[in-house]
Amino acid sequence: MEKLIITVALTGNVPTKEMNPHVPITAEEIARDVRRCADAGAVLFHVHARDENGRPTLDIERFKENVRAIKEVAPDVILQLSTGARAGKDWEARANPVRLLPEMASFTTGSNNLPGIVYENSPQFIQFLAGVFKETGVKPEIEVFETGMINNALYLQKKGLIEPPLHFDFVLGAPGSMPGSVKNLLFLSESIPPGSTWSVAGIAQAEIPLATAAIVMGGHVRVGLEDNLTLPDGSPATNAGLVEKVVRIAREVGREIASPDEARRILGLDPAKKDRILSRID
Numbered sequence: 117m118e119k120l121i122i123t124v125a126l127t128g129n130v131p132t133k134e135m136n137p138h139v140p141i142t143a144e145e146i147a148r149d150v151r152r153c154a155d156a157g158a159v160l161f162h163v164h165a166r167d168e169n170g171r172p173t174l175d176i177e178r179f180k181e182n183v184r185a186i187k188e189v190a191p192d193v194i195l196q197l198s199t200g201a202r203a204g205k206d207w208e209a210r211a212n213p214v215r216l217l218p219e220m221a222s223f224t225t226g227s228n229n230l231p232g233i234v235y236e237n238s239p240q241f242i243q244f245l246a247g248v249f250k251e252t253g254v255k256p257e258i259e260v261f262e263t264g265m266i267n268n269a270l271y272l273q274k275k276g277l278i279e280p281p282l283h284f285d286f287v288l289g290a291p292g293s294m295p296g297s298v299k300n301l302l303f304l305s306e307s308i309p310p311g312s313t314w315s316v317a318g319i320a321q322a323e324i325p326l327a328t329a330a331i332v333m334g335g336h337v338r339v340g341l342e343d344n345l346t347l348p349d350g351s352p353a354t355n356a357g358l359v360e361k362v363v364r365i366a367r368e369v370g371r372e373i374a375s376p377d378e379a380r381r382i383l384g385l386d387p388a389k390k391d392r393i394l395s396r397i398d
């Protein structure tokens with residue numbers, strides 16, 4: 117089995133300090149959490165941006181601030197910027213984080229219901245965003261909420277818009293979407309092409325059980341307050357505390373933890389692209 121890549125979804129668009137006081141909102145808070153999580157064993161960071169009122173934003177200057185703050189305290193970690201839609205539906209604005217040239221960005225290849233909204237990714241938008249990934253050479257993490265999103269990604273690969281090896285993240289247990297069961301995780305992990313890599317992001321109470329399943333199945337793990345605000349005992353989680361828990365579980369079953377460079381090799385990331393983002397954040 118390859119070493120375990122631990123991703124942290126630090127902030128997301130939905131969590132607030134009222135829901136959990138540990139949610140990092142400002143660039144400084146986000147960078148501090150990245151450092152703590154990296155010290156605990158995480159290597160890949162899924163990053164959103166918030167405005168001065170703590171609301172989700174696609175303002176590219178806010179993304180830049182977050183990147184600058186993270187690069188200062190944790191220059192070696194892999195950054196994955198969000199292209200999600202909760203902060204706005206404008207196509208260009210959603211694509212702009214990819215144009216900052218992070219090593220990775222998220223890419224949801226389909227639509228589904230989430231609490232209170234339709235998470236809309238039309239075929240036209242998917243094709244457009246795939247074109248931006250191709251132009252920039254940024255590696256997408258394909259966010260899979262439903263099985264059809266795998267097929268859509270394979271279609272884009274066939275069209276030459278995204279290149280193998282593909283990396284999938286199975287987001288399971290979101291209300292309105294695919295339930296967070298091990299059966300579903302097994303089905304999805306067996307539905308992707310050989311040579312692909314995958315991680316699982318279990319939502320809420322599904323987070324730690326599905327992370328545990330992925331550890332023994334040979335997949336990778338995403339945890340973090342974007343996906344889950346509480347520990348299994350119901351107490352408020354912290355990003356670093358969730359990483360520490362995953363590392364403990366992995367150690368107990370003999371799965372080693374990947375360093376940033378080991379994760380780059382496993383994901384097929386070109387090390388030469390590691391710092392392209394620095395030229396875009398000045």
Ligand code: ZN
Nearest residue numbers: 128198200342
């Ligand atoms: Zn996200």
